[in-house]
Amino acid sequence: MTLRIVHYNKPVLRTKGARVTTFDPALARLAAEMVETMHEAEGIGLAAQQIGHALQLCVVDLRGADAKFSWELDGARPPLELFMPMTLANPAVTPVKGTEVTSYEEGCLSFPGIRGDVLRPDAIRVTFQDERGTPHQLSCDGLFARCIQHEVDHLNGVLFIERMDKKVRAGIDDAVKILAKETKAAGRK
Numbered sequence: 799m800t801l802r803i804v805h806y807n808k809p810v811l812r813t814k815g816a817r818v819t820t821f822d823p824a825l826a827r828l829a830a831e832m833v834e835t836m837h838e839a840e841g842i843g844l845a846a847q848q849i850g851h852a853l854q855l856c857v858v859d860l861r862g863a864d865a866k867f868s869w870e871l872d873g874a875r876p877p878l879e880l881f882m883p884m885t886l887a888n889p890a891v892t893p894v895k896g897t898e899v900t901s902y903e904e905g906c907l908s909f910p911g912i913r914g915d916v917l918r919p920d921a922i923r924v925t926f927q928d929e930r931g932t933p934h935q936l937s938c939d940g941l942f943a944r945c946i947q948h949e950v951d952h953l954n955g956v957l958f959i960e961r962m963d964k965k966v967r968a969g970i971d972d973a974v975k976i977l978a979k980e981t982k983a984a985g986r987k
Contacts, residue, residue, distance in 0.1 A: 800835045801849040803907050807978040808985075811908055812955045813852040815845075818887040821931030825855075829885040829929045832857045836883070841907045843945045845952030848908050856949035859883035860942055867940030889926040891950050893919035894937070902944055904958050912973050916961045918947050
């Protein structure tokens with residue numbers, strides 16, 4: 799079942815998620831529905847806040863991405879097909895020391911049609927639990943690192959538009975204001 803993706807300026811998008819403490823069939827079902835919703839929307843990541851739940855839970859799937867990136871999951875480099883789509887509960891991100899900060903155009907399923915350049919560290923380490931509560935460690939770079947950082951920002955109530963420099967943000971401000979008005983009007987129905 800696909801879920802409704804909330805759009806900017808819904809308050810849940812600015813809410814830090816509660817830590818996931820129960821790893822049960824309901825959580826696994828929510829994660830599976832998030833993956834289905836992400837795929838239907840043609841996204842590569844989706845955070846719980848984007849479907850109206852303030853939880854430390856997100857999903858990513860980069861199997862269809864053209865971008866080059868590398869990864870190491872739990873000390874190995876398994877093919878993406880073996881672990882994607884992946885569920886990250888309670889993720890903690892640390893930039894790799896000395897990594898370059900790069901600019902890359904990002905979009906967001908909660909901001910349809912709005913894109914802009916965002917600066918982020920190119921390589922990260924992330925500790926997290928999967929939907930069963932099993933702990934994992936992931937090192938990645940490029941689009942994989944960027945996607946996880948974007949989703950973890952959502953889990954902490956931070957939006958990608960807040961990571962843009964002033965000039966980039968100014969270029970999309972009108973579109974963001976229109977989206978906020980449309981979201982507000984849709985909420986009254």
